[in-house]
Amino acid sequence: MTRPSNMREWSARARAAGEAQAEPTGATLIRGARVLDPASATDRKLDVLIENEHIAAVGEALAAPARASIIDAHGLWLMPGLVDLCARLREPGATHKASFASEMPAAFAGGITQVLIPPDTQPALDTPAMLIRVQRLARQAGTLDVRMLGALTRELSGAALAELSALKSAGAVGVSNAAAPINDSRIARRALEYAKGLELPVHVFAQDAGLAGNGCAHEGPVATRLGLSAVPVAAEVAALRFWISLVEDTGARVHFCRLSTARGAELIEAALGRGLPVSADVAAHQLHLCDTDVDGFNAQCHVQPPLRTRDDRDALRAAVASGVIGAICSDHQPHEADAKINPFPLTEPGISALETLLPLTLQLVHDGLLSPLQAAERLSRGPAAIAGLDSGRIASGALADLVLVDAEARWTLRPERMLSAGRNTPFAGRTLRGRVRATWRAGRAVFRASG
Template identity: 65%
Template structure:
């Protein structure tokens, strides 16, 4: 890959529709790049000269996507994917920053593991990889991890991933500790006891197929528990991958009371519902499970209002064998890096989001939640950008995904809107 752009090879992107969630800018204009940073943003052509230019008439230009939940499988499960392979997939999806959950092997519960992953990320290049440190040692839920050391090592938050805690007191102490350090606790809201190892939404479909159900209460009770602790401690909590209408309503009520609570949703939850598992479709085996059509519609409405401020991929690549067993024995998860933007653009075409709101949910708000310098077209910021053709019509072929994981329920689906170019620190890392 080439080095970061210098003044000698500066770049001007001309006549693009600029979408900047930070300033609210939505207008045709020009964006100049020098030394890997944004040097000019405006509706008129800059007076300064640029060595190269791109005619982006008819294209949208927005900050590179910030994905709050993506598993790259390294370290520990390199038979499924690696940082190198998933970096390429992220770039193809217009993503310039990702947040990795701590459930790697070994778990991200020490600075040594953070440094190991960072080294591999730097070697791959072309993508900012951020990490959540473990909330408890080994994610076992028994003893708090050394959050201070993890923060010093560069972790942008802490999480216990999908694992439970020993008791309520552990949760209280975790929030107190995190609050003192200024760390956001990322919570996957699912009560393990109520989920009971289930694999499908509790309802007629699960009953008919004989699948062990996961009730809505598994999510709702977990959200209520953590909100109560937020009330007591004032700690910031981010709820990741909401799946229910009741869960979204609880988050909204907490936000209206001024509590420091945010939320995201996986893109596939805004389209797929529990009936999509009919025929034991293992590609639709996800956790949290696909819920009812009413839940999906409520999630969409919450995204539109900004209650759910971020859309993520919840990327979980798998090898083919992981999806070939009987449904309950298949591994949950979707390869979602390359469908995050297309699915969100579908919301735009369906008039659920405006283009600027899409930029906010994919870039601006996720960057704020992660606490990173991204998600804006502001002068002086790193030129991490994505150019989009909103009118390109194409069909997703699973074997064409750059991710090592081809496990997608959207194979054969038609999309309108596609990444044309991804720039990272001013240099092109993906070109359609």
């Protein structure tokens, strides 16, 4: 696949590809799939009938309506469409990196049917007008269900609260200050009080800005040997303790985004044990990589929060298995090639991750850490519940957001074959296990694997 010479050409090609793949709604009968429905704890071989936008029936030996498309899914898994709690699609403000049109085909190829975008677009999502503008851009680009987090403070400055009520009315499913700090603890407390009254969840990236400084790697032997400025574990721990104490005071619902440390997982477990309304997610790459992968100044492993130790990685895996961490997200951040070619501290953090979210999670199944049903829970029902969405289920009457998966398929990730405009991935050349065969969004086939 030849890479287009500019983003406008790429967006046009990606949009055309998405339109070509999107089949009209109608009747489709999926026969003999292993149905994984976390909402009902169903894990068994069943037929699923799609009619128009919804699931019409789930059962054994269903009759096919006249002129229905029939898919033989024996040996394949059928899961709810993935719900990604953090994906930066780069529009508006950074369309030289990617766009809605370029990233939607990548999302569908990864089995993702709903995404949440954080509010750190340019300009920030701090007014109803901005939310409405982005909703319009997303609808024009394709059928991916794009949801938004409104800005917690104006311009993400941390100085004054945004109009949270107006943002909710405009469609925000939660509020966040993204990675921008709120240094005034009174503002933070008032934000939770305000959000509590509106029943809006607050998404918090837990990293103390003072302790993190300009760090770009985990504080440890690798960073020391490479001479890289470091982010200590204490940066995450201090922020978590601060926000958890405010949850205790206000009763506001807080979701902690992209945990990276064992200590952080322990604090979430303790807070849940006390009945506090908190939840947490982790980026898929944190469950497979650790700080030693940064060795050699590998800029593809420059992420925030930084990759931690092997012990941290294993503790995060255990927290995902136990349900302390209820969701796995992509933390998708596509970049142009130039963003990763400077000296390590000057490169831009982030991974193009829509197309690897599912196979990286399925690797945990193959490793014996998760059951197939748990994997479906962490990728669909769990994140949907966190975002307050009625999705992540396979049942009669439910919206037909579905993904058909060959869990045993082995394939090698080649950046040049990725559908995302961003080719920045530390998993290039790695053999992955598990691949999407088809994706339906609201009953419409938006992706079918070739061959």
